[in-house]
Amino acid sequence: MPQDYSGVSLQGKTAIVTGSSKGLGAGIAILLAKRGANIVVNYVSEGSGKRAQEVVDKINNEIGTRAVLCRSDVSKPEGIKPLVDAALAISTTGKIEILIHNAAQGLEANLVDTTPEFYDTHFDCNVKGPIFLTQAVVPHIAKGGRIVFISSAGARLGVAGQTVYAATKAANEALVRVWAKELGQSHEITVNCVNPGPIATDQWFQSDEQFLKDMQPLIESTPAAARVGEVDDIAPLVAFLCSDDARWTTGACLSANGGLYN
Numbered sequence: 001m002p003q004d005y006s007g008v009s010l011q012g013k014t015a016i017v018t019g020s021s022k023g024l025g026a027g028i029a030i031l032l033a034k035r036g037a038n039i040v041v042n043y044v045s046e047g048s049g050k051r052a053q054e055v056v057d058k059i060n061n062e063i064g065t066r067a068v069l070c071r072s073d074v075s076k077p078e079g080i081k082p083l084v085d086a087a088l089a090i091s092t093t094g095k096i097e098i099l100i101h102n103a104a105q106g107l108e109a110n111l112v113d114t115t116p117e118f119y120d121t122h123f124d125c126n127v128k129g130p131i132f133l134t135q136a137v138v139p140h141i142a143k144g145g146r147i148v149f150i151s152s153a154g155a156r157l158g159v160a161g162q163t164v165y166a167a168t169k170a171a172n173e174a175l176v177r178v179w180a181k182e183l184g185q186s187h188e189i190t191v192n193c194v195n196p197g198p199i200a201t202d203q204w205f206q207s208d209e210q211f212l213k214d215m216q217p218l219i220e221s222t223p224a225a226a227r228v229g230e231v232d233d234i235a236p237l238v239a240f241l242c243s244d245d246a247r248w249t250t251g252a253c254l255s256a257n258g259g260l261y262n
Helices: 023-034 046-063 077-090 116-140 163-187 209-220 231-241
Strands: 014-017 038-043 067-071 096-101 141-150 190-196 253-256
Touching: 014 023, 014 077, 023 038, 023 046, 023 096, 023 231, 038 046, 038 077, 046 067, 067 077, 077 096, 077 116, 096 116, 116 141, 116 163, 141 163, 141 231, 163 190, 190 231, 231 253
Parallel strands: 014 038, 014 096, 038 067, 096 141, 141 190, 190 253
Antiparallel strands: none
16 A cells, blocks of 8 residues: 655745754754755854754755745844745745744743843743744745744743743743634634653753752653653654644644653
């Protein structure tokens, strides 16, 4: 019997993946490209530029779909339009089919140490940015478009030190439920999120020693396996939600944390 993988193909689609110079964002960008999508690879700081360029080069030269680099800070109003323009410039359909909200601030701070500046930095990037980027992208999204947030188990677990970060991720999950209703029948767009636990990325390894020590019992109790998640555990779930096979899934939060929280 012939095999049929057409439902998971992203051939000819164009995707914006925010925060895609490294870690999970880079992994998502590369996998979407392998499934056939053209990718806007986004980064913010000069220090991330080289790694972002490496992602672009891999997609263009090794995978064979098209990628473009876009240095843009989604947390600032002026950072929105360049992402939309970059996607439209490489689109073969004149539309944007996929929007991945991955860029996020995720620093730790106990309640007693939380400042208004810390709050603003996180909410501007993690909540305000996705709201206004989505607002700008929706007029250009094709029928059957896909929006996917990267949430966090922290939105539900209640991890000490995540007063602000956890609140932003809970807000993301609320946006998913609201937009699934607002953008569903009117635009035929699905809106979902993937909820990872700890992932072995730069952000994880740069956490302070006490935080890593505090997290160890949680990791050892992870039902799927006593380990930290890997990028390759998460990216395929994001790719699935971008596919035609996921057309009947919207407003959902897909657990990708090894069973820490469902």
